Amino acid sequence: MSEIKYETVIGLEVHTELATASKIFCSCTTEFGGEPNTHCCPICTGMPGVLPVLNQKVVEFGIAVGLATDSEITPYGKFDRKNYFYPDLPKAFQISQLYLPICRNGVVAIEGEGFQKNIRIHEIHMEEDAGKLIHDPIFDTTHADYNRCGVPLLEIVSEPDFRSAEEVIAYLETLKAILQYLGVSDCKMQEGSLRADVNLSVRPLGQAEFGTRTEMKNINSFRSIARAIAAERKRQIELIEDGGKVIQQTRRWDDAKGVSYAMRSKEDAQDYRYFPEPDLSPVVISEEWQEEIRKGLPMLPKERKAKYMEGYGLSPYDAGIITGIKALADYFDEVNAIVGQPQEVANWLLGDFMRLAKAGEGDTFEILLSPAKLADIILMVKTNVINRNTAKEVFAAVWQEDLDPKQYVEEHDLAMVGDGDLIKDTVAKVLAANPKTVAEFKAGKEKVLGFLVGQCMKELKGKADPGTVNTLLREALK
Amino acid sequence: MIITDEIIDYVSSLARLDLSVEEKTKIKGEIEKIIDYMDVLNTLNTTGVEPMSHVLPVTNVFREDIVAASVPREEILANAPEVDHGAFRVPKTVE
Structure with a gap:
């Protein structure tokens, strides 16, 4: 590579599946999985003559996310049809929002090692998810399962405000925490309920105008996002250094091979022929409705972190990690309510606990030990029943099957000699x-x-x- | 407005229609008439008229978030060209 230093410019499109019970325009369940085509009806499979009716909860969730990201809520919004032929969408159009999305101009504050900045949200819109296609390599055919068709999505579009993979991941973690705190999505990347498309370009450091960008799809873990960003940055720089030009195109990330492939370029970009959706009425969001939802908002990660620092004396680092995962913060509260030693509880959660909870595949976070049982272990140390080393041993032994630590100590004769x-x-x-x-x-x-x-x-x-x-x-x- | 052969080709490809030369000639004339008819609207003075986004004076038509039984799979698959393990089987489609 030459002497020129390059800056990476990234914008994100995050799709999050909403945790409603039913789909966006019909009463079929949104439950993940299920036998193929068993969560379907004439509406979500696009039969002629059916009429979609909007799920009110989707709008409420949209408003909540808008308020939590300091967005402007659109007082008079509507839906549009995005037309395309692809077998994942049997209607041959997706109901989305192009002209009047539910939220605009929001902001998400992120921080990490060496940076602290605001990422601007361009817009948030409501739309329906598509079905799932599975390729059959033996018969060279495609199988279509429409269970996911019509599951509500919020698409959160950022401005091109990221300059590194670290910033992108900090943003996704912050956004994920906000969505989980609001209870609007479970954000399981491995199940596709949180997905990110990465728009990336490079430019010589100091240049004002953006380079030509590409869009990468099919990235489904934090780890692969970082890898995809590094690979695409390298590809674009090498292309430019070799005298070539970056072509505006959509690329598919292949995580197994660690490379991306061109899917389609701007020249053959699809003409979606958007037009207003005639089957759905406009959505009017009054100030009163907004206020009602604002009053019902739970404590958000930022406030909870402040509470942990000021109220419990935790360090910004400890408080940040614990409140960054809602399940962990809830767990912290439950254990601390019993033992009343916040720093001790924090020490436990940030050590082996974290490692075991993250031991599953991908970005999973699973707590197997109930809070009262960790509290028992901490109390046994406090009352000198066992020492710290034994406590660690007991913890590791009871985690997997949520065993009773007191009983474990008794059965294995681990109590300290008081004599x-x-x-x-x-x-x-x-x-x-x-x-x-x-x-x-x-x-x-x-x-x-x-x-x-x-x-x-x-x-x-x-x-x-x-x-x-x-x-x-x-x-x-x- | 003049509808060119290119426009006809483009629109028919978007609609996945394979048209014969005769059909294209016929449709060209018909589309021109429709577009010309729309041009009538452009002769009207619309100063001060709010753009309309829906023909009916209704807003906020919602349903509650309640799950109801889906339709039996045999019915969903009734019109499928081919079925395999409960899924629609279609020609290989990879984007």
């Missing part, structure tokens, strides 16, 4: 067996005390408070 005499006897025994070390200690070599503590702990099978052992050792060595 001072037994510890004293052990200390005497260890001292008698290590005369050389004792002499060293008495000669001023303080360090060797650790070894003696270790020997005592070993003798007591780890079931003693190391602090007590330490004290008793010192007393005996006087």
Whole structure:
């Protein structure tokens, strides 16, 4: 590569499937999966003569997301038809919003290592999801399953405000937290309920105008987003350095191969022939309706983080990670309500807990241990029933099957020896067996005390408070 | 407005219609008439008239978010050209 430094410019189109019970224009369930074509009716399969009716909850969710992103809510909105022939959409058009989307001009504040900035939201619109196509390589045919057809989506379109993959991921994590806090989507990337298309261009650093951009589709994890961005940036720069030109096109990301392929260029871009949807009435959102929804908004990640810092004395880092995942913050609250030691609870959640919760595939986050049981472990440490090392061991053992930690400690005889005499006897025994070390200690070599503590702990099978052992050792060595 | 052969070709390809030469000539004349008819609207003075986005004076027609039973799969698949494992089987389509 030459001396020129390049800047990456990225804009995102995020599609999020809404957590309504029924579809956007009919009463079929939105449940994920199911046998092919069993969540379908004449409306979502586009039979002639049917009439769609808008699910009110979709509008309410749209308003809530708009308010949470400081967007302007469109007082008089409507739907439009986007026409195209593709077997994932049996109607041959998608009902979407082009001219008067539900929200405009929002903002999402993001932060990460070395950056803190506002990402502007261009617009948010409501639309219906398409069906799922599965390619059959044996018969060289395509199978169409329309269960997902008509599941409500919000498409959140950002301005081209990102300059790195780190910013993109910070934004997606922030957005995901907001959507989960609002309860409007479960945001499971692996199930496709949160999807992002990446618009990317490069330009020499300092150049004011944007380069030609490409759009990458089919990216379904945070990890692949970072990889796709790095690969596309490299591809565009190499193209330019070789004297070529970036062509405006849509590309499909192949995560297994780590490369993207051109799908279609601007020249053969589809002509969607948008026109106002005649089957749906306009949507009027009054100030009163907005206010009603604003009053019902839950505490959002930003406020909750502030509460954890000011109310519980957690560091911005700890508070940020815990409140960044709603399920984790809820868990924190439940455990802390029982034990009343916020920093201790935070330490637990940010250690092995995090690793185990993220052990599943992709971006999954799954808590298998109920909060009362972690509270039991913390309380056993607090009341000196077990020491910290044993606590970690118990935690790892009970996690998977949500076992009762108290019972586990009992069954495995892990409770500490409260009996001072037994510890004293052990200390005497260890001292008698290590005369050389004792002499060293008495000669001023303080360090060797650790070894003696270790020997005592070993003798007591780890079931003693190391602090007590330490004290008793010192007393005996006087 | 003059409707060219290119426009006819483009519009028929968008609509996935395979038209014969005779059909194209016939349709060309018909589309010209429709467009000319629309031009009548352009002769009207619309100053101060609000653009309309829907013909009916109704807004906010909603349904509650309640799930109802879907239609039996046999009915959904009744018109499918081919069925395989409960899915519509169509010619290979890869974007």
